[in-house]
Structures are given as structure tokens and as C-alpha cells.
Amino acid sequence: MGNEIACQSCDLLVSVAATKHGESASCPRCGCFLTKRHDDALRRVLAFASIGLMFLVFASSYPFLSLSSSGVESAITLIQAPFALWSKGMPEVAVLVTAFIIVIPATVLMMMLTLCILINRGRYHSSLLPLAKGIFMGQKWSMVEVFLIAVIVAMVKIAAMATVTIGISFWAYAAFAICFTLATSNLDRYQCWQKIELLAIK
Numbered sequence: 001m002g003n004e005i006a007c008q009s010c011d012l013l014v015s016v017a018a019t020k021h022g023e024s025a026s027c028p029r030c031g032c033f034l035t036k037r038h039d040d041a042l043r044r045v046l047a048f049a050s051i052g053l054m055f056l057v058f059a060s061s062y063p064f065l066s067l068s069s070s071g072v073e074s075a076i077t078l079i080q081a082p083f084a085l086w087s088k089g090m091p092e093v094a095v096l097v098t099a100f101i102i103v104i105p106a107t108v109l110m111m112m113l114t115l116c117i118l119i120n121r122g123r124y125h126s127s128l129l130p131l132a133k134g135i136f137m138g139q140k141w142s143m144v145e146v147f148l149i150a151v152i153v154a155m156v157k158i159a160a161m162a163t164v165t166i167g168i169s170f171w172a173y174a175a176f177a178i179c180f181t182l183a184t185s186n187l188d189r190y191q192c193w194q195k196i197e198l199l200a201i202k
């Protein structure tokens with residue numbers, strides 16, 4: 001099994017065999033990031049993914065934001081937001097929002113959990129490859145941070161017209177976003193493929 005990575009930027013083959021725990025490797029020619037080794041990466045991913053999913057369940061169960069103006073108050077949950085968009089005549093936006101902020105990130109975290117459990121069992125499983133491919137593809141389509149920033153910008157604008165109260169679900173979703181980012185950043189692509197390759201040739 002090779003310990004070389006082809007740089008995604010300039011195609012140079014770089015040996016990362018000498019990389020130790022906590023060290024990262026970059027391309028010596030163009031400086032592009034190649035890999036970061038964490039011997040306990042799977043344990044971290046497992047922890048962040050499971051805590052992240054718990055926060056998402058929590059975030060979906062309570063009010064996300066409350067608005068009050070002229071004595072009229074209304075609260076909305078995370079799950080109600082796409083339905084509100086749908087009822088306002090924006091079904092495409094409702095589907096995309098649901099996919100990007102809930103369905104895809106939750107699926108990525110569940111796939112991460114499954115991948116870590118299967119690799120920790122120490123035996124090759126035919127679903128490891130599709131799981132890893134799904135995780136790295138799904139990460140590109142998850143927009144949890146973008147959603148949070150958009151909500152904050154919207155809150156600042158609405159604050160001029162109504163009183164905005166942040167619900168407990170907002171903080172739970174923010175915690176979910178942090179866990180999601182930590183889980184994805186700890187699952188190094190090269191180290192993940194290397195682990196799967198090791199199990200395949202066992």
C-alpha cells in the first residue's frame with residue numbers, strides 16, 4: 001500500500017509515510033494541504049457526530065425564533081420554517097433549505113457514525129467505500145454555517161420592525177453546526193481511505 005498522495009493542485013506525488021500524530025503534510029511545491037494525521041480521529045468523529053445528531057434532534061423540537069410586534073407574537077420551529085416557505089409559494093426554496101440545513105448534514109453525520117463503527121470492528125465491509133464517498137460528497141452540500149449566518153443577518157434586519165427573541169433551538173442548532181464542523185474536519189480524506197484500504201487487504 002502506497003504512502004504517497006498526489007497533490008490536488010499540482011499533481012506532485014508526495015510521501016506522507018513519516019507523518020506523525022498531530023502533524024499535517026503540505027505539498028512542498030505549491031503548499032497545498034494534503035493530510036493531517038490523528039491516531040484517535042475516528043473516536044473524535046464518532047463523538048462529534050453522535051453529539052451533533054443529538055443537538056439536531058433538540059434543535060428540531062423547540063422554538064427557533066419568536067417575533068413580536070404590536071402585541072402580536074409568533075414563534076417558529078426549525079421544522080416549520082420550510083413549511084412556511086412552501087405556504088408562501090416557494091416550494092423549490094423550501095425543499096432546498098430542508099435538504100441543505102437538515103437532511104444532508106444529518107445524513108452525513110449518520111454515515112460518519114456507521115463508517116466509524118464499521119472501521120472500529122476491524123473487518124472490511126462492502127459498504128465502507130460508498131459510505132466514505134457519500135460523506136465526502138455530502139460535506140460539500142451541507143450549508144449549516146451559511147444558514148446560521150443568514151439567520152443572524154435576517155434577525156438584525158427584522159429587529160428594526162419587531163422584537164426578535166432567540167429560542168433554545170437556535171443555540172442547539174449552533175452547537176450542532178460546531179459539532180458538524182468538528183466531525184468533518186477530523187475525518188481526514190487520505191487517512192480515511194488508508195484505513196479502508198488496510199481493512200480491504202487484511
Ligand SMILES: [Zn+2]
Binds near residue numbers: 011031
Ligand atoms: Zn502541489
